[in-house]
Amino acid sequence: MQSEKVKAYLAFGAVSFFWGTTYLAIRIGVEVLPPALFAGVRFLLAGLILFTALLARGYKAPNASEWKHQAIIGIALLVLGNGVVVWAEQFVPSSLAALIVATLPFSIVTIEAALGKGDRLTGKKMLGLMIGFAGLVLLLWPDLQGAIQGTYLLGIIGLLLAPVFWSAGSIYSKYRQSTTRPFMAAAIQMIIAGLLLSLIGILSGELARFHFSVQGFAAISYLIVFGSILGYGSYIYALDKLPPSVVSMYAYINPVVAVFLGWLILDERLDLLMIIATVVILSGVVLVKSAQTKTKSDKSHNLAVKPDKDKSLSSPVAPCID
Numbered sequence: 001m002q003s004e005k006v007k008a009y010l011a012f013g014a015v016s017f018f019w020g021t022t023y024l025a026i027r028i029g030v031e032v033l034p035p036a037l038f039a040g041v042r043f044l045l046a047g048l049i050l051f052t053a054l055l056a057r058g059y060k061a062p063n064a065s066e067w068k069h070q071a072i073i074g075i076a077l078l079v080l081g082n083g084v085v086v087w088a089e090q091f092v093p094s095s096l097a098a099l100i101v102a103t104l105p106f107s108i109v110t111i112e113a114a115l116g117k118g119d120r121l122t123g124k125k126m127l128g129l130m131i132g133f134a135g136l137v138l139l140l141w142p143d144l145q146g147a148i149q150g151t152y153l154l155g156i157i158g159l160l161l162a163p164v165f166w167s168a169g170s171i172y173s174k175y176r177q178s179t180t181r182p183f184m185a186a187a188i189q190m191i192i193a194g195l196l197l198s199l200i201g202i203l204s205g206e207l208a209r210f211h212f213s214v215q216g217f218a219a220i221s222y223l224i225v226f227g228s229i230l231g232y233g234s235y236i237y238a239l240d241k242l243p244p245s246v247v248s249m250y251a252y253i254n255p256v257v258a259v260f261l262g263w264l265i266l267d268e269r270l271d272l273l274m275i276i277a278t279v280v281i282l283s284g285v286v287l288v289k290s291a292q293t294k295t296k297s298d299k300s301h302n303l304a305v306k307p308d309k310d311k312s313l314s315s316p317v318a319p320c321i322d
Contacts, residue, residue: 005062008241011234018234020098020257022227024265026086027094029219034209035087036201042220043078044194046228051187062180067188074189076169079196084162091155093268099139099281101253102160105288106132107167117175124291132284136275139256163237182236190228248289252282 010278029038055061060072089097106129113121121129140156178185203205238247262268 005243008238011238012242012247012250015232015238015247016082016253017257017312018226018231020254021248021261022223022231023089023094023098023101023258025219025222026262027089027097027262027266028084029216029223030090031215032211033216033219034201034206035090036083036197036204037206037210038201038216038220039078039083039086040194040197040199040201042194042223043190044198045220046224047187047190047192047194049224050183050229054184054187057318059181059184061064062181062184062188065286066178066180067192069176070180070185071192073169073173073185074191074193075196076165076172078189078193079200081162081166081169083193083197083200084158084165088155088158088162091149091151092159093262094266095259095262095268095274096139097159098262100136101154101163102255102281102285103132104163104166105251105285107163108170108287109165111167111171115171117171122291125288128284128287128291130282130284131287135277135279135281135284138273138280139278141273154299183233186232214285227233251285251289255282276285 085101087099109121109125110129141154143152180188201210235247235250255278259268259270259274263270
């Protein structure tokens, strides 16, 4: 039992670190490879590897209706969510991308409230949203003071939209019943997203710019192994063995890892203002997520119902936009 707990915390540590490094790997990859094909090849290969391994272990492929369901989620999360992040990192530093994407909980609570699902926007959540917005203003303040290059501005806009797409896919996944097991769902989502992103890349003329290079191959390999397979596998394992409130702490660690590595390896910006902005943004995230946790725990206490562990994992909200 103790060894299982140790493994679970090691898995949590792997998620916290490796998902933080994916922003750096993406930035390195898009320096030499076109974005849509770069992301498409990554997801297609990772999905096929995982799908084949699951079939070998006795997992059953889902029926046609489940493929359609997983396609919707995969397009929202990986094509419109992650794909936009990959495209934006051509123009925006990896550290900045990670901090903007860290505002994902703001999009989720806002969309759920607008749709009349989930919890209402309480005063604590509103305060968290305002603090997070203030942190974004601080983060972008040096750029707002001067002339912003067109492609850089487009990259920032893309990064602000990416969490919205990811949130929409996550909310759809959360409220739509699924019979597909988490690993199989992830594999299918990656295969479909990989095919679609690759098609987008080919149709947009990226094939002529997709040449083998050590840097590009290393970035794709790293993202397949540590971002998709090991990262997601560790997340599912940790979620199965540890309380969700503990596992969700990875969201506060990922941006810090990304900011530090961006500064250390790519000489990206890391000044006092950025440190303050990081603290402010993550403080807003903490407020929003703690308000959600409190509301959910209150509901669970009032209902006095023990959740079905298998059902809770049958259709997980996708954890990471990387």
